Amino acid sequence: MLDWTGAEIPRVKELRSVSVTHESVESQAATAQELLDDYKAGDFFLATKRRTLLGAGKAAEFTDIDAVRLSEHTAAALADSPAGLAAGALPFDTTATAGAPGRIVLPERVRIAGPAHPGVAGLPRRTVGIPIGSRSVPEPARHVEAVSRAITMLRHRKLRKVVLARALDVEFADPVDPATILHNLVLDNANGYTYAAGLPGGRDLVGATPELLISRTGRSVLAHPHAGSAPRSDDPATDAANADALLASAKDHTEHAVLVEAVVQTLGPFCRNLHVPAEPSLVATPTVWHLGTTISGELIDPDVTALRLAAALHPTPAICGTPTEFARELVGKLEPFQRGYYAGTVGWVDAKGDGEWAVAIRCAEVAGHGLRMYAGGGIVADSEPHAELAETSAKFQTLLRAMGLELDF
Numbered sequence: 273m274l275d276w277t278g279a280e281i282p283r284v285k286e287l288r289s290v291s292v293t294h295e296s297v298e299s300q301a302a303t304a305q306e307l308l309d310d311y312k313a314g315d316f317f318l319a320t321k322r323r324t325l326l327g328a329g330k331a332a333e334f335t336d337i338d339a340v341r342l343s344e345h346t347a348a349a350l351a352d353s354p355a356g357l358a359a360g361a362l363p364f365d366t367t368a369t370a371g372a373p374g375r376i377v378l379p380e381r382v383r384i385a386g387p388a389h390p391g392v393a394g395l396p397r398r399t400v401g402i403p404i405g406s407r408s409v410p411e412p413a414r415h416v417e418a419v420s421r422a423i424t425m426l427r428h429r430k431l432r433k434v435v436l437a438r439a440l441d442v443e444f445a446d447p448v449d450p451a452t453i454l455h456n457l458v459l460d461n462a463n464g465y466t467y468a469a470g471l472p473g474g475r476d477l478v479g480a481t482p483e484l485l486i487s488r489t490g491r492s493v494l495a496h497p498h499a500g501s502a503p504r505s506d507d508p509a510t511d512a513a514n515a516d517a518l519l520a521s522a523k524d525h526t527e528h529a530v531l532v533e534a535v536v537q538t539l540g541p542f543c544r545n546l547h548v549p550a551e552p553s554l555v556a557t558p559t560v561w562h563l564g565t566t567i568s569g570e571l572i573d574p575d576v577t578a579l580r581l582a583a584a585l586h587p588t589p590a591i592c593g594t595p596t597e598f599a600r601e602l603v604g605k606l607e608p609f610q611r612g613y614y615a616g617t618v619g620w621v622d623a624k625g626d627g628e629w630a631v632a633i634r635c636a637e638v639a640g641h642g643l644r645m646y647a648g649g650g651i652v653a654d655s656e657p658h659a660e661l662a663e664t665s666a667k668f669q670t671l672l673r674a675m676g677l678e679l680d681f
Protein backbone atom coordinates (compact mmCIF):
# COMPACT_ATOMS: atom_id res chain seq x y z
CA MET A 273 0.00 0.00 0.00
CA LEU A 274 1.06 3.55 -0.39
CA ASP A 275 2.91 5.62 2.11
CA TRP A 276 0.58 8.61 2.22
CA THR A 277 2.39 10.60 4.83
CA GLY A 278 6.09 9.85 4.64
CA ALA A 279 7.07 11.37 1.29
CA GLU A 280 9.91 13.87 1.50
CA ILE A 281 8.76 16.88 -0.45
CA PRO A 282 11.30 19.53 -1.39
CA ARG A 283 10.16 23.01 -0.47
CA VAL A 284 12.24 24.90 -3.00
CA LYS A 285 11.26 26.91 -5.97
CA GLU A 286 12.75 26.29 -9.35
CA LEU A 287 12.42 28.26 -12.50
CA ARG A 288 13.70 27.50 -15.93
CA SER A 289 12.82 29.39 -19.03
CA VAL A 290 11.20 27.67 -21.96
CA SER A 291 9.00 28.94 -24.70
CA VAL A 292 5.38 29.00 -23.72
CA THR A 293 2.30 29.07 -25.88
CA HIS A 294 -0.96 30.34 -24.51
CA GLU A 295 -3.67 29.29 -26.88
CA SER A 296 -7.10 30.49 -26.08
CA VAL A 297 -10.40 29.37 -27.48
CA GLU A 298 -10.18 32.29 -29.91
CA SER A 299 -6.83 31.23 -31.39
CA GLN A 300 -7.54 27.54 -31.46
CA ALA A 301 -11.02 26.12 -31.49
CA ALA A 302 -10.29 23.20 -29.18
CA THR A 303 -13.32 21.43 -27.81
CA ALA A 304 -13.68 20.52 -24.18
CA GLN A 305 -13.70 16.87 -25.21
CA GLU A 306 -10.34 17.26 -26.94
CA LEU A 307 -8.86 18.81 -23.82
CA LEU A 308 -10.27 16.00 -21.70
CA ASP A 309 -8.88 13.41 -24.12
CA ASP A 310 -5.48 15.14 -24.12
CA TYR A 311 -5.23 15.39 -20.31
CA LYS A 312 -2.55 13.16 -18.85
CA ALA A 313 -1.24 12.54 -15.34
CA GLY A 314 0.70 15.54 -14.04
CA ASP A 315 -1.34 18.10 -16.03
CA PHE A 316 -3.78 20.63 -14.62
CA PHE A 317 -7.40 20.37 -15.73
CA LEU A 318 -10.48 22.32 -14.71
CA ALA A 319 -13.97 22.04 -16.19
CA THR A 320 -16.59 24.58 -15.07
CA LYS A 321 -19.96 25.68 -16.41
CA ARG A 322 -18.20 28.46 -18.32
CA ARG A 323 -15.00 26.90 -19.65
CA THR A 324 -12.61 23.97 -19.79
CA LEU A 325 -8.94 24.56 -19.13
CA LEU A 326 -5.95 22.29 -19.70
CA GLY A 327 -2.45 23.24 -18.56
CA ALA A 328 0.20 20.82 -19.81
CA GLY A 329 3.93 20.71 -19.20
CA LYS A 330 5.91 22.75 -16.70
CA ALA A 331 7.67 25.97 -17.65
CA ALA A 332 8.16 26.82 -13.98
CA GLU A 333 7.10 25.39 -10.65
CA PHE A 334 6.78 26.97 -7.22
CA THR A 335 6.27 25.08 -4.01
CA ASP A 336 5.77 26.76 -0.67
CA ILE A 337 3.88 26.03 2.53
CA ASP A 338 3.07 29.71 2.96
CA ALA A 339 0.14 30.46 0.66
CA VAL A 340 0.55 34.25 0.69
CA ARG A 341 4.24 33.96 -0.26
CA LEU A 342 3.31 31.49 -2.97
CA SER A 343 0.75 33.94 -4.38
CA GLU A 344 3.39 36.68 -4.42
CA HIS A 345 5.97 34.47 -6.19
CA THR A 346 3.34 33.46 -8.70
CA ALA A 347 2.32 37.06 -9.45
CA ALA A 348 5.97 38.06 -9.92
CA ALA A 349 6.63 35.08 -12.21
CA LEU A 350 3.53 35.78 -14.30
CA ALA A 351 4.59 39.41 -14.72
CA ASP A 352 7.93 38.29 -16.24
CA SER A 353 6.72 35.37 -18.28
CA PRO A 354 4.82 34.81 -21.49
CA ALA A 355 2.97 31.93 -19.79
CA GLY A 356 -0.10 34.05 -19.11
CA LEU A 357 -1.51 31.67 -16.53
CA ALA A 358 -0.48 29.66 -13.50
CA ALA A 359 -2.40 26.76 -11.96
CA GLY A 360 -2.11 24.35 -9.07
CA ALA A 361 -3.18 23.29 -5.62
CA LEU A 362 -2.79 24.45 -2.02
CA PRO A 363 -2.90 21.84 0.77
CA PHE A 364 -5.39 21.87 3.64
CA ASP A 365 -2.76 22.92 6.15
CA THR A 366 -0.79 25.94 4.99
CA THR A 367 0.90 26.33 8.39
CA ALA A 368 2.52 22.93 9.03
CA THR A 369 6.26 23.19 8.58
CA ALA A 370 6.58 19.52 7.66
CA GLY A 371 3.39 19.24 5.63
CA ALA A 372 2.59 19.12 1.95
CA PRO A 373 3.43 22.42 0.24
CA GLY A 374 1.28 24.43 -2.13
CA ARG A 375 2.30 23.77 -5.70
CA ILE A 376 1.81 26.23 -8.55
CA VAL A 377 2.92 25.52 -12.10
CA LEU A 378 3.30 27.83 -15.08
CA PRO A 379 2.33 25.33 -17.78
CA GLU A 380 4.21 25.21 -21.07
CA ARG A 381 0.93 25.06 -22.94
CA VAL A 382 -2.47 26.35 -21.83
CA ARG A 383 -5.58 25.53 -23.83
CA ILE A 384 -9.04 26.83 -23.05
CA ALA A 385 -12.32 25.63 -24.53
CA GLY A 386 -16.00 26.14 -23.81
CA PRO A 387 -17.95 24.12 -21.26
CA ALA A 388 -17.74 20.33 -21.42
CA HIS A 389 -21.50 19.90 -21.07
CA PRO A 390 -23.71 19.07 -22.79
CA GLY A 391 -21.17 17.88 -25.40
CA VAL A 392 -19.57 15.15 -23.27
CA ALA A 393 -22.85 13.82 -21.87
CA GLY A 394 -23.19 10.95 -24.35
CA LEU A 395 -19.55 9.78 -24.23
CA PRO A 396 -18.92 6.23 -23.05
CA ARG A 397 -17.61 5.84 -19.51
CA ARG A 398 -14.13 4.45 -18.97
CA THR A 399 -13.17 1.48 -16.84
CA VAL A 400 -10.91 2.44 -13.98
CA GLY A 401 -9.54 -1.02 -13.14
CA ILE A 402 -9.96 -4.01 -10.91
CA PRO A 403 -9.91 -3.17 -7.20
CA ILE A 404 -8.07 -5.72 -5.06
CA GLY A 405 -8.57 -4.16 -1.64
CA SER A 406 -10.11 -1.28 0.25
CA ARG A 407 -9.70 0.15 3.73
CA SER A 408 -11.60 2.76 5.68
CA VAL A 409 -9.32 5.13 7.65
CA PRO A 410 -10.30 5.21 10.44
CA GLU A 411 -12.81 2.37 10.84
CA PRO A 412 -16.32 3.88 10.61
CA ALA A 413 -16.92 3.30 14.36
CA ARG A 414 -13.78 5.33 15.17
CA HIS A 415 -15.06 8.22 13.03
CA VAL A 416 -18.31 8.18 15.02
CA GLU A 417 -16.22 8.35 18.22
CA ALA A 418 -14.17 11.27 16.90
CA VAL A 419 -17.38 13.14 16.03
CA SER A 420 -18.71 12.46 19.56
CA ARG A 421 -15.52 13.86 21.08
CA ALA A 422 -15.80 16.95 18.92
CA ILE A 423 -19.44 17.43 19.98
CA THR A 424 -18.36 17.36 23.65
CA MET A 425 -15.88 20.17 22.95
CA LEU A 426 -18.48 22.09 20.95
CA ARG A 427 -20.92 21.86 23.87
CA HIS A 428 -18.27 23.33 26.15
CA ARG A 429 -18.20 26.28 23.73
CA LYS A 430 -14.48 26.19 23.05
CA LEU A 431 -15.39 25.78 19.44
CA ARG A 432 -18.31 26.79 17.20
CA LYS A 433 -17.70 24.36 14.35
CA VAL A 434 -15.16 21.74 13.28
CA VAL A 435 -15.02 19.69 10.09
CA LEU A 436 -13.98 16.06 10.50
CA ALA A 437 -13.14 13.80 7.61
CA ARG A 438 -12.37 10.18 6.94
CA ALA A 439 -10.46 8.49 4.16
CA LEU A 440 -11.00 5.45 2.00
CA ASP A 441 -8.04 3.69 0.41
CA VAL A 442 -8.55 1.53 -2.65
CA GLU A 443 -5.84 -0.56 -4.23
CA PHE A 444 -6.01 -1.84 -7.80
CA ALA A 445 -4.40 -4.72 -9.68
CA ASP A 446 -2.83 -2.27 -12.15
CA PRO A 447 -1.57 1.30 -11.97
CA VAL A 448 -4.43 3.80 -11.74
CA ASP A 449 -4.61 6.40 -14.49
CA PRO A 450 -6.13 9.64 -13.12
CA ALA A 451 -7.32 10.35 -16.70
CA THR A 452 -9.93 7.58 -16.51
CA ILE A 453 -11.33 8.88 -13.21
CA LEU A 454 -11.31 12.47 -14.49
CA HIS A 455 -13.10 11.38 -17.67
CA ASN A 456 -15.97 9.81 -15.71
CA LEU A 457 -16.11 12.71 -13.22
CA VAL A 458 -16.50 15.19 -16.09
CA LEU A 459 -19.29 13.06 -17.59
CA ASP A 460 -21.09 12.82 -14.22
CA ASN A 461 -20.81 16.48 -13.16
CA ALA A 462 -22.36 19.10 -15.42
CA ASN A 463 -22.12 21.78 -12.72
CA GLY A 464 -19.43 22.74 -10.29
CA TYR A 465 -15.68 22.33 -10.76
CA THR A 466 -14.20 19.08 -12.03
CA TYR A 467 -10.46 19.09 -11.64
CA ALA A 468 -7.12 17.36 -11.75
CA ALA A 469 -3.81 18.75 -10.52
CA GLY A 470 -0.32 17.28 -10.50
CA LEU A 471 1.12 17.12 -6.98
CA PRO A 472 4.67 16.93 -5.64
CA GLY A 473 6.10 13.42 -5.74
CA GLY A 474 4.31 12.50 -8.98
CA ARG A 475 0.87 12.13 -7.44
CA ASP A 476 -2.35 13.54 -8.84
CA LEU A 477 -5.36 15.07 -7.19
CA VAL A 478 -8.61 14.42 -9.02
CA GLY A 479 -12.12 15.42 -8.01
CA ALA A 480 -15.42 17.19 -8.67
CA THR A 481 -16.39 19.87 -6.16
CA PRO A 482 -19.48 22.04 -6.14
CA GLU A 483 -17.80 24.72 -4.04
CA LEU A 484 -16.16 27.90 -5.32
CA LEU A 485 -13.71 29.35 -2.81
CA ILE A 486 -13.19 32.54 -4.83
CA SER A 487 -13.15 33.85 -8.36
CA ARG A 488 -11.91 37.21 -9.61
CA THR A 489 -12.80 38.72 -12.98
CA GLY A 490 -11.43 42.26 -13.14
CA ARG A 491 -12.80 43.87 -10.01
CA SER A 492 -15.64 41.44 -9.67
CA VAL A 493 -15.18 38.95 -6.83
CA LEU A 494 -17.38 35.92 -6.21
CA ALA A 495 -17.44 33.27 -3.49
CA HIS A 496 -19.92 30.43 -3.19
CA PRO A 497 -19.38 28.80 0.22
CA HIS A 498 -21.25 25.57 0.99
CA ALA A 499 -22.18 24.07 4.36
CA GLY A 500 -25.14 21.90 5.25
CA SER A 501 -25.64 18.61 3.41
CA ALA A 502 -28.21 15.90 2.74
CA PRO A 503 -27.96 12.81 0.53
CA ARG A 504 -29.63 12.64 -2.90
CA SER A 505 -31.94 9.71 -3.52
CA ASP A 506 -33.00 7.84 -6.68
CA ASP A 507 -36.55 7.99 -5.36
CA PRO A 508 -37.93 11.45 -6.29
CA ALA A 509 -40.16 11.72 -3.20
CA THR A 510 -37.29 10.85 -0.82
CA ASP A 511 -34.97 13.17 -2.74
CA ALA A 512 -37.38 16.11 -2.42
CA ALA A 513 -38.00 15.30 1.26
CA ASN A 514 -34.23 15.30 1.92
CA ALA A 515 -33.92 18.72 0.26
CA ASP A 516 -36.87 20.11 2.26
CA ALA A 517 -35.44 18.74 5.51
CA LEU A 518 -32.10 20.40 4.75
CA LEU A 519 -33.77 23.76 4.07
CA ALA A 520 -35.64 23.43 7.38
CA SER A 521 -32.70 22.16 9.49
CA ALA A 522 -31.61 24.57 12.24
CA LYS A 523 -28.36 22.59 12.70
CA ASP A 524 -27.44 22.97 9.01
CA HIS A 525 -28.32 26.67 9.03
CA THR A 526 -26.01 27.13 12.04
CA GLU A 527 -23.16 25.35 10.22
CA HIS A 528 -23.81 27.55 7.23
CA ALA A 529 -24.06 30.83 9.15
CA VAL A 530 -20.65 30.27 10.80
CA LEU A 531 -19.14 29.82 7.33
CA VAL A 532 -20.77 32.84 5.69
CA GLU A 533 -19.78 35.03 8.62
CA ALA A 534 -16.11 34.01 8.23
CA VAL A 535 -16.05 34.50 4.44
CA VAL A 536 -17.66 37.94 4.75
CA GLN A 537 -15.22 38.92 7.50
CA THR A 538 -12.20 37.91 5.38
CA LEU A 539 -13.45 39.50 2.16
CA GLY A 540 -14.54 42.71 3.93
CA PRO A 541 -11.15 44.47 3.85
CA PHE A 542 -10.56 43.49 0.20
CA CYS A 543 -13.95 44.46 -1.23
CA ARG A 544 -16.55 47.18 -1.36
CA ASN A 545 -20.24 46.61 -2.02
CA LEU A 546 -20.24 43.09 -0.60
CA HIS A 547 -23.56 41.49 -1.39
CA VAL A 548 -24.61 38.70 0.97
CA PRO A 549 -28.05 37.09 0.53
CA ALA A 550 -29.95 36.80 3.82
CA GLU A 551 -30.65 33.09 3.33
CA PRO A 552 -28.67 30.28 1.70
CA SER A 553 -30.12 28.46 -1.28
CA LEU A 554 -30.20 24.82 -2.24
CA VAL A 555 -27.36 23.45 -4.39
CA ALA A 556 -27.78 20.08 -6.12
CA THR A 557 -24.88 17.79 -6.96
CA PRO A 558 -25.59 14.33 -8.39
CA THR A 559 -24.88 12.77 -4.97
CA VAL A 560 -25.50 15.43 -2.27
CA TRP A 561 -27.74 18.44 -1.59
CA HIS A 562 -26.07 21.47 -0.03
CA LEU A 563 -26.85 24.89 1.33
CA GLY A 564 -24.85 27.53 -0.57
CA THR A 565 -24.60 31.33 -0.47
CA THR A 566 -23.36 33.39 -3.41
CA ILE A 567 -21.33 36.30 -2.04
CA SER A 568 -20.24 38.99 -4.49
CA GLY A 569 -18.17 42.13 -4.13
CA GLU A 570 -16.04 44.68 -5.89
CA LEU A 571 -12.29 44.47 -5.38
CA ILE A 572 -10.80 47.66 -3.91
CA ASP A 573 -7.17 47.05 -4.97
CA PRO A 574 -6.85 45.55 -8.47
CA ASP A 575 -3.35 44.25 -7.59
CA VAL A 576 -4.90 41.65 -5.27
CA THR A 577 -4.95 38.49 -7.37
CA ALA A 578 -7.41 35.61 -7.26
CA LEU A 579 -4.70 33.45 -5.67
CA ARG A 580 -3.99 36.09 -3.02
CA LEU A 581 -7.71 36.14 -2.16
CA ALA A 582 -7.74 32.33 -2.01
CA ALA A 583 -4.74 32.44 0.35
CA ALA A 584 -6.60 34.90 2.60
CA LEU A 585 -9.81 32.87 2.71
CA HIS A 586 -8.37 29.38 3.05
CA PRO A 587 -9.13 27.41 5.21
CA THR A 588 -12.76 28.48 5.57
CA PRO A 589 -15.06 26.89 8.15
CA ALA A 590 -16.50 24.81 5.25
CA ILE A 591 -13.54 22.47 5.59
CA CYS A 592 -11.80 23.46 8.87
CA GLY A 593 -13.90 25.18 11.53
CA THR A 594 -14.20 28.18 13.85
CA PRO A 595 -12.05 29.46 15.46
CA THR A 596 -9.66 28.40 12.69
CA GLU A 597 -6.51 27.60 14.70
CA PHE A 598 -8.32 25.64 17.37
CA ALA A 599 -10.35 23.73 14.77
CA ARG A 600 -7.22 22.93 12.71
CA GLU A 601 -5.50 21.63 15.82
CA LEU A 602 -8.48 19.45 16.67
CA VAL A 603 -8.61 18.08 13.12
CA GLY A 604 -4.94 17.07 13.56
CA LYS A 605 -5.74 15.34 16.84
CA LEU A 606 -8.94 13.55 15.84
CA GLU A 607 -8.15 12.46 12.28
CA PRO A 608 -5.63 9.58 12.02
CA PHE A 609 -4.14 10.83 8.72
CA GLN A 610 -2.70 13.91 7.07
CA ARG A 611 -5.21 15.57 4.76
CA GLY A 612 -2.58 16.50 2.20
CA TYR A 613 -4.37 18.37 -0.59
CA TYR A 614 -7.86 17.24 0.38
CA ALA A 615 -9.76 20.26 1.71
CA GLY A 616 -7.16 22.54 0.14
CA THR A 617 -7.91 24.57 -2.96
CA VAL A 618 -7.30 24.07 -6.70
CA GLY A 619 -7.41 26.66 -9.42
CA TRP A 620 -5.67 29.10 -11.70
CA VAL A 621 -4.61 32.74 -11.79
CA ASP A 622 -3.61 34.75 -14.84
CA ALA A 623 -1.21 37.64 -15.41
CA LYS A 624 -4.02 40.17 -14.82
CA GLY A 625 -4.80 38.55 -11.46
CA ASP A 626 -8.06 36.99 -12.58
CA GLY A 627 -8.70 33.38 -11.66
CA GLU A 628 -10.86 30.72 -10.05
CA TRP A 629 -10.11 28.65 -6.95
CA ALA A 630 -12.37 25.79 -5.93
CA VAL A 631 -12.48 23.98 -2.59
CA ALA A 632 -10.66 20.65 -3.14
CA ILE A 633 -13.28 18.23 -1.84
CA ARG A 634 -14.97 15.13 -3.37
CA CYS A 635 -11.51 14.09 -4.44
CA ALA A 636 -8.87 11.40 -4.40
CA GLU A 637 -5.10 11.48 -4.36
CA VAL A 638 -3.89 8.96 -6.91
CA ALA A 639 -0.46 7.32 -6.82
CA GLY A 640 0.74 4.10 -8.42
CA HIS A 641 -1.70 1.24 -7.94
CA GLY A 642 -3.77 3.01 -5.32
CA LEU A 643 -5.73 6.02 -4.34
CA ARG A 644 -7.04 7.66 -1.22
CA MET A 645 -10.47 9.31 -1.23
CA TYR A 646 -11.62 11.75 1.43
CA ALA A 647 -14.97 12.96 2.72
CA GLY A 648 -15.80 15.15 5.68
CA GLY A 649 -18.60 17.06 7.28
CA GLY A 650 -19.10 20.07 9.51
CA ILE A 651 -19.89 19.34 13.15
CA VAL A 652 -21.73 21.75 15.44
CA ALA A 653 -22.97 21.27 19.01
CA ASP A 654 -26.24 19.62 17.96
CA SER A 655 -24.78 17.29 15.32
CA GLU A 656 -25.56 13.58 15.55
CA PRO A 657 -22.51 11.27 15.14
CA HIS A 658 -24.19 8.53 13.07
CA ALA A 659 -25.77 11.08 10.76
CA GLU A 660 -22.28 12.55 10.25
CA LEU A 661 -20.95 9.13 9.27
CA ALA A 662 -23.81 8.75 6.75
CA GLU A 663 -23.03 12.21 5.37
CA THR A 664 -19.43 11.24 4.63
CA SER A 665 -20.66 8.03 2.92
CA ALA A 666 -22.92 10.13 0.65
CA LYS A 667 -20.01 12.42 -0.18
CA PHE A 668 -17.75 9.46 -1.11
CA GLN A 669 -20.29 8.55 -3.82
CA THR A 670 -18.96 11.25 -6.18
CA LEU A 671 -15.64 9.39 -6.52
CA LEU A 672 -17.02 5.89 -6.08
CA ARG A 673 -19.44 6.39 -8.98
CA ALA A 674 -16.69 7.74 -11.17
CA MET A 675 -14.65 4.62 -10.41
CA GLY A 676 -17.61 2.32 -11.01
CA LEU A 677 -17.32 1.01 -7.45
CA GLU A 678 -20.13 0.04 -5.15
CA LEU A 679 -18.50 -0.18 -1.76
CA ASP A 680 -20.29 -0.62 1.52
CA PHE A 681 -18.31 0.81 4.39
Ligand SMILES: C=C(O[C@@H]1C=C(C(=O)O)C=C[C@H]1O)C(=O)O
Nearest residue numbers: 499500501590633647648649650
Ligand atom coordinates in the same frame (compact mmCIF):
# COMPACT_ATOMS: atom_id res chain seq x y z
C1 LIG B 1 -15.77 18.67 3.84
C2 LIG B 1 -16.54 18.36 2.81
O1 LIG B 1 -17.57 19.12 2.38
C3 LIG B 1 -17.85 20.39 2.97
C4 LIG B 1 -18.74 20.25 4.13
C5 LIG B 1 -20.10 20.42 4.01
C6 LIG B 1 -20.98 20.16 5.21
O2 LIG B 1 -20.47 19.91 6.28
O3 LIG B 1 -22.23 20.17 5.06
C7 LIG B 1 -20.67 20.83 2.80
C8 LIG B 1 -19.90 21.15 1.76
C9 LIG B 1 -18.44 21.26 1.89
O4 LIG B 1 -18.11 22.57 2.22
C10 LIG B 1 -16.28 17.15 1.98
O5 LIG B 1 -17.00 16.93 1.00
O6 LIG B 1 -15.34 16.41 2.29
